[in-house]
Amino acid sequence: MSDESVDATDAHLRGIIDEYMGAFEPDPEETVGLRERILQIVREDAALAPATKLTTERGNPFRISTAEVRGIIREAVDTVPGIRARSVTATPTGDPEGSAVDIDLTVTMSAGTAFVSAAEDVRRRVAGALTAHLGIPAHRIDVTVEDVFVDEEAADD
Template sequence: MDVNEQVGSGAEPDLTSAESQRESDAQLRGVIDEYMSTFQPEPEDTAGVRERILQLVRDDLYRGPSTNLQTGQGHPFSISTASVRSIVRNAVDAVDGIRARSVDVEPAGDPKGSAATVSLTVAMRAGISFAPTAEAIRRSVSAEVLAELGIPANRIDINAEDVYVD
């Protein structure tokens, strides 16, 4: 089982967190041992290698799902998807009378990850006109994505899902 499949599936694992961690560690140790056996390094050369690799994998798992993007100079980087969603939510919530609901950001552009496609749902305060407000949302999200991530939002889809009264 690929470690990312378990994390990215969204399904609750059957094992407790500690059992799941032990199972992942055992699988990774097996992969590392198999790799290490192909070139037979001296024991002193491998001291701590397994633990460093396992720690890197654990750190990645704790961070959660990531969104892979690229800088304007073509340098790839990865940022937690939760952080990207938070950036977009804050931009949406900055627009008067709008509350962000769901947010989805996908890498886009050519090369992939040099831009972002944003899809979001919002709740609007009663009495607000949607068309001009949608443009204000697009401006706010576009500016924040560019300022915080350094890439443009090439498309921003907005769906008004709910209306509320203060």
């Protein structure tokens, strides 16, 4: 975040806080440092990478870096022989929101790989990884082949 955007954000938040404080007459002792604490929390939140909001099976919301979620999924996909992960999108879903996740991913596939069985293997491994790492089930996992490659090691056999 640039200094200019921090200053603009601080000014905007100060205005919101001042408006709130004008409508609410708190005890002056209770407000010491309140504004700075709120700004600190917002700055810390803004400094975090984009996050995916999920919900545990007990209904407790939590946030995890979107890059971490994508990494878990990519790692699971890359364990399937002849398949390599490309793009990954994880969308929180379920009731309550975030108690499950919809996955859209693109992959590259080795020439000669049977797509239908490989896609089912991808779905099983991704679903297992999401449950094992996040405790969140996959609601839907869509797999699209974006490209086909020649596996040099398989071609040499």
